[in-house]
Amino acid sequence: MINIGIIGIGRIGRVHGESITKFVKNAKIKAVADPFLNEDGKKWAASLGIENTYTDYKKILADKDISAVLICASTDTHAPISIEAINAGKHVFCEKPIDHSVKKIEEVMDIVKRSGLKYQVGFNRRFDHNFKAIKDAVDAGKIGKQQIIKITSRDPEAPPIEYVKVSGGIFFDMTIHDFDMVRYLSGSEVDEVFAVGSVTVDPEIGKAGDIDTAVITMKLANGATAVIDNCRKAVYGYDQRAEVFGTKGSIAIGNDSNSSAVLSNESGVTGEKPMYFFLQRYMMAYAAEINSFIDAIINDKPTAVNANDGLQPVLIGLAAKKSVDENRPVTIAEIKKSFDL
Amino acid sequence: MINIGIIGIGRIGRVHGESITKFVKNAKIKAVADPFLNEDGKKWAASLGIENTYTDYKKILADKDISAVLICASTDTHAPISIEAINAGKHVFCEKPIDHSVKKIEEVMDIVKRSGLKYQVGFNRRFDHNFKAIKDAVDAGKIGKQQIIKITSRDPEAPPIEYVKVSGGIFFDMTIHDFDMVRYLSGSEVDEVFAVGSVTVDPEIGKAGDIDTAVITMKLANGATAVIDNCRKAVYGYDQRAEVFGTKGSIAIGNDSNSSAVLSNESGVTGEKPMYFFLQRYMMAYAAEINSFIDAIINDKPTAVNANDGLQPVLIGLAAKKSVDENRPVTIAEIKKSFDL
Amino acid sequence: MINIGIIGIGRIGRVHGESITKFVKNAKIKAVADPFLNEDGKKWAASLGIENTYTDYKKILADKDISAVLICASTDTHAPISIEAINAGKHVFCEKPIDHSVKKIEEVMDIVKRSGLKYQVGFNRRFDHNFKAIKDAVDAGKIGKQQIIKITSRDPEAPPIEYVKVSGGIFFDMTIHDFDMVRYLSGSEVDEVFAVGSVTVDPEIGKAGDIDTAVITMKLANGATAVIDNCRKAVYGYDQRAEVFGTKGSIAIGNDSNSSAVLSNESGVTGEKPMYFFLQRYMMAYAAEINSFIDAIINDKPTAVNANDGLQPVLIGLAAKKSVDENRPVTIAEIKKSFDL
Amino acid sequence: MINIGIIGIGRIGRVHGESITKFVKNAKIKAVADPFLNEDGKKWAASLGIENTYTDYKKILADKDISAVLICASTDTHAPISIEAINAGKHVFCEKPIDHSVKKIEEVMDIVKRSGLKYQVGFNRRFDHNFKAIKDAVDAGKIGKQQIIKITSRDPEAPPIEYVKVSGGIFFDMTIHDFDMVRYLSGSEVDEVFAVGSVTVDPEIGKAGDIDTAVITMKLANGATAVIDNCRKAVYGYDQRAEVFGTKGSIAIGNDSNSSAVLSNESGVTGEKPMYFFLQRYMMAYAAEINSFIDAIINDKPTAVNANDGLQPVLIGLAAKKSVDENRPVTIAEIKKSFDL
Numbered sequence A, B, C, D: 001m002i003n004i005g006i007i008g009i010g011r012i013g014r015v016h017g018e019s020i021t022k023f024v025k026n027a028k029i030k031a032v033a034d035p036f037l038n039e040d041g042k043k044w045a046a047s048l049g050i051e052n053t054y055t056d057y058k059k060i061l062a063d064k065d066i067s068a069v070l071i072c073a074s075t076d077t078h079a080p081i082s083i084e085a086i087n088a089g090k091h092v093f094c095e096k097p098i099d100h101s102v103k104k105i106e107e108v109m110d111i112v113k114r115s116g117l118k119y120q121v122g123f124n125r126r127f128d129h130n131f132k133a134i135k136d137a138v139d140a141g142k143i144g145k146q147q148i149i150k151i152t153s154r155d156p157e158a159p160p161i162e163y164v165k166v167s168g169g170i171f172f173d174m175t176i177h178d179f180d181m182v183r184y185l186s187g188s189e190v191d192e193v194f195a196v197g198s199v200t201v202d203p204e205i206g207k208a209g210d211i212d213t214a215v216i217t218m219k220l221a222n223g224a225t226a227v228i229d230n231c232r233k234a235v236y237g238y239d240q241r242a243e244v245f246g247t248k249g250s251i252a253i254g255n256d257s258n259s260s261a262v263l264s265n266e267s268g269v270t271g272e273k274p275m276y277f278f279l280q281r282y283m284m285a286y287a288a289e290i291n292s293f294i295d296a297i298i299n300d301k302p303t304a305v306n307a308n309d310g311l312q313p314v315l316i317g318l319a320a321k322k323s324v325d326e327n328r329p330v331t332i333a334e335i336k337k338s339f340d341l
Helices: A011-023 A039-047 A058-062 A075-087 A102-115 A129-139 A161-166 A175-186 A203-207 A283-298 A307-326 A332-338 B011-023 B039-047 B058-062 B075-087 B102-115 B129-139 B161-166 B175-186 B203-207 B283-298 B307-326 B332-338 C011-023 C039-047 C058-062 C075-087 C102-115 C129-139 C161-166 C175-186 C203-207 C283-298 C307-326 C332-338 D011-023 D039-047 D058-062 D075-087 D102-115 D129-139 D161-166 D175-186 D203-207 D283-298 D307-326 D332-338
Strands: A002-007 A027-033 A052-054 A068-071 A091-094 A119-121 A146-154 A190-198 A213-220 A225-231 A239-246 A249-253 A262-265 A268-271 B002-007 B027-033 B052-054 B068-071 B091-094 B119-121 B146-154 B190-198 B213-220 B225-231 B239-246 B249-253 B262-265 B268-271 C002-007 C027-033 C052-054 C068-071 C091-094 C119-121 C146-154 C190-198 C213-220 C225-231 C239-246 C249-253 C262-265 C268-271 D002-007 D027-033 D052-054 D068-071 D091-094 D119-121 D146-154 D190-198 D213-220 D225-231 D239-246 D249-253 D262-265 D268-271
Touching: A002 A011, A002 A058, A002 A283, A011 A027, A011 A039, A011 A283, A011 C011, A027 A058, A039 A052, A052 A058, A058 A075, A068 A075, A068 A283, A075 A091, A075 A102, A091 A283, A102 A307, A119 A283, A119 A307, A129 A175, A129 A239, A129 A249, A146 A175, A146 D213, A146 D225, A161 A203, A175 A190, A175 A213, A175 A225, A175 A239, A175 A307, A190 A307, A190 A332, A190 D190, A190 D213, A213 A307, A213 D146, A213 D190, A213 D213, A213 D225, A225 D146, A225 D213, A225 D225, A307 A332, B002 B011, B002 B058, B002 B283, B011 B027, B011 B039, B011 B283, B011 D011, B027 B058, B039 B052, B052 B058, B058 B075, B068 B075, B068 B283, B075 B091, B075 B102, B091 B283, B102 B307, B119 B283, B119 B307, B129 B175, B129 B239, B129 B249, B146 B175, B146 C213, B146 C225, B161 B203, B175 B190, B175 B213, B175 B225, B175 B239, B175 B307, B190 B307, B190 B332, B190 C190, B190 C213, B213 B307, B213 C146, B213 C190, B213 C213, B213 C225, B225 C146, B225 C213, B225 C225, B307 B332, C002 C011, C002 C058, C002 C283, C011 C027, C011 C039, C011 C283, C027 C058, C039 C052, C052 C058, C058 C075, C068 C075, C068 C283, C075 C091, C075 C102, C091 C283, C102 C307, C119 C283, C119 C307, C129 C175, C129 C239, C129 C249, C146 C175, C161 C203, C175 C190, C175 C213, C175 C225, C175 C239, C175 C307, C190 C307, C190 C332, C213 C307, C307 C332, D002 D011, D002 D058, D002 D283, D011 D027, D011 D039, D011 D283, D027 D058, D039 D052, D052 D058, D058 D075, D068 D075, D068 D283, D075 D091, D075 D102, D091 D283, D102 D307, D119 D283, D119 D307, D129 D175, D129 D239, D129 D249, D146 D175, D161 D203, D175 D190, D175 D213, D175 D225, D175 D239, D175 D307, D190 D307, D190 D332, D213 D307, D307 D332
Parallel strands: A002 A027, A002 A068, A027 A052, A068 A091, A091 A119, A146 A225, B002 B027, B002 B068, B027 B052, B068 B091, B091 B119, B146 B225, C002 C027, C002 C068, C027 C052, C068 C091, C091 C119, C146 C225, D002 D027, D002 D068, D027 D052, D068 D091, D091 D119, D146 D225
Antiparallel strands: A146 A239, A190 A213, A213 A225, A239 A249, A249 C262, A262 A268, A262 C249, A268 B268, B146 B239, B190 B213, B213 B225, B239 B249, B249 D262, B262 B268, B262 D249, C146 C239, C190 C213, C213 C225, C239 C249, C262 C268, C268 D268, D146 D239, D190 D213, D213 D225, D239 D249, D262 D268
């Protein structure tokens, strides 16, 4: 049984808290910490049988009985707390992205490497039953040599404009998951990126210096071409589809719905919309990623999503951003070079 | 090239006329006859390049250049004209049903047998691409030994009440196609029938002594059980589905639509309704059945749907009617016995 | 927080134990009892943090802190333990069927009525997201007046022949769920039953006096006709579909699969099989039914599936059995009369 | 009744000949011409009741009774015969592309404009029931303002390498239809193109200086982004899908199959592959485009696909080719400027 501390009990911290309690057999949440801890937070922790609630996460790091932490606080704290936690001898599960700064991610990677401790990044979609079915088919050779990879990723609604302003931009806040999916499904690195961005949802997003719609084309090291299409708002719900096409066939996944019910009437033949958003669609994936993390600790296995997996999508995101800004294809090599990588 | 005469150019006669012109290579319509022939009918015939138009079908029977006739006149004429045509040395394609009277069908069967001429009954669904795909899978052994056969057959709207009154009842007007499908898909005869009938669409149909909704269960000679569900009115269109379930799997077909378009919006994920009715859904099947008939003539092969295939569904229909009337299972043997068959 | 005791920790008892621990917020399992309690059972109970493990269920009934019990022992114990538990002042959740004997079920119903305690029967499918979607659409008037109800229910494999021999027969072991679905989806009682049974899966089942394949037609009090098709073995997995057709449209559900992945290759376009069996397909339904039971206790509401809901499908099953045996339609009134109901 | 001459009776010429005979009411093929006319060609013409067969197409142009010609000869003859035919006073239906040379297309456009005659280019997909359903939904405002357009277009097999060498390259031989679809579905011109090309099917195609796999991103004048993915070979058949996503929803189409049959067995749930290739998938679209052409002549309406619709995809193709060669986005303006357009 691994004792866990959760740092940050906002939305995603609570998702993990609840799914660990329900679905993760070999882990127990011993403490949570949040600088804004209030009565509601304490009540929530009590309802899950969590022993300790702190405002200061350092108390978690000081607890010798706790061997792993989940960092679910705001993005700017991910890298510094990661480093502190590793230095305190804790295994770390860190929500994505590790940081927007390549330099800071490198520092984390470096210290993780030297520590021998487990470090996992929160790319939950790798644990979704649908995406995993594609990956399994690709790895089993069912589609042969990869030729084209397509990912559709659209949110049901744009975040508040205040959030957009501090989000780091669509490529780091939203597409970063899709960049990870390209690497995960293909098992290949990305060589070059060309991105088209536009503002078709909300002019305020444009005024904030961001885009809300994007189509990103990538040349992969394995010779395949990948294309992602993104939009901040699809009125019919969270649209998360993917296809890998290869020399022996194609494997594709669609959306999940709340039921398989189909109504046939004078208006047509109507099924349910996709599940509303990530908390619905990926509920079980959140549990699976923590189970995988705990398994890596207990059985001393590499984590399924390591710190480098946290770094690469950031590099791709930087290339995508530069591609939109300069309207040209940008290589990952160029981005790496700019950071002396 | 086979010269054809069409007797009766109401709706179904014209469907055949047009589909033969378009799709049947080795046949030419030389003449049509209809007691109610008018200017519109003559114009229609001219548009298809048909040489002769008569009010009296006997002129077609007298034409030595015509070797085959299509009997598309009203049901009560099917049997007598069949006999006359056979006696005149013509191959006959006769719309279903041959007759509601078992005795008259037997007479036709008898004379056909002695003549050596081809006789085909218009069970068009046997030539539908979807039903044929089931049949092919069953014959190829893909589903193993048959266990359960299910047929859904619902019309988009009930016929006029005046038609209902002379239709012979739902089992002879509508279900007869489904009875044929049970025989076709299973390759087996029906042993026993239990039918539940109700009036859920239009009370006028009930007042006319008919039912508009039915569920018919059949025990087949091959050990499988078949079930048909019928309704005179499905608001979403012509619903024509089937499934054969067996020891190695199940093969099922759905409806055809005008397009594969799917609209996703706030109301759900909506595809098109099934094609409106039989003229749409079975357009190509009408052509295929005549091609098959012509092929049987030219290459002296048995017709794909012979006179006995016209008789059996009538026997099943009589059993179904009796089953509803007496609320008990009725064997085909009992029906046969009543006709000394 | 309601303290619960589970009587019987075989397969279904453990399913409930685990799903309550994960998904049922306001209940705590305080004790389990099983006459065959062994080390494995104790270990299992400990893993869920269950305080007490007994061989004698009477210890659960004697525990004043326990206010509700789940009866998951063998079918023959359902009725007597139900009565004992009610007499001990416990709310009861009882696995289906309450009993094969109508008389015993009546005794249970009678004592439940006088006690004022909650009694729920384990018809889990009522809590399945798919069946519930049909029910919601029907109740919302989306399909208008019901005309035809169709249920397909096929298991992925037949149970061991030893089990078949004591199962009470297919209608009480398997179809009973489907009879309940007919009542649930229609909101109507069944008036008359006609059933066709056959042995197409395993001749041993026939030798044991049972059938393994059935098609059951029912006339409902609301004027609709229902039809169930059953088979003990479908090689492609657990097949659980339903459709309600009415004057305004039809609502239908299909199977759930482990993923939405579709592989297109030279062999065709292939999706996953249905989930293997009830533990997979109805995992969340088991949690939902207990949540509903706990909710009924806490908020003093009628249970969603009461003792009468346990009785009616048994009456329908008796009618179905008699129908197969005597090859005639059998009314529920006839069955009731034989029990002086 | 419009008398037609077909110039070129290779594969596509015969497709038109047969579909006109079957499906085009107001047209009659009076003559065909082909420099390689042989016995087989004559026999084919006779089977359709075509009066005259020539080796020299000028005889068709000289026939006063013929008011329209279909140019189905090799691509290099399209522009010169178009001009000759227009000069001879014939309406022209010309297979795509008009030419690979922008200059020659302009000459055709110029002479067409001055002639007042009808000129239609053979972009048959505009007449496909599925693509048309998207277009109708877009035009009806069902998806709101367009944001992303996606087209998948994959052939079941690569053409012979000798054909590839003279095809003008994938963008002019294959993608040209997809470029037309982008314009048709969006109702907008393309502003800028970025294309990624690769050789993943057959290295011989690469040696011939062509690519066999491509992903092309386009910025449209209406603010939407379009993306096409192409491959010369999909083992599962002709893959022709499209989606238009907008502010009110998304409309998508899939492939057509030979039947709706679905086989469920131990291997999964398997439907049929897409129809093999364009002759199967677009059979009815070929008829519809000629009907539209004849309708434009008879009712003096603009043709549905005019000479400019023939020019624009060539410009987009040139931009795509340049984009691959120079690995940068290329504007249509740049291409136009190079031709003084």
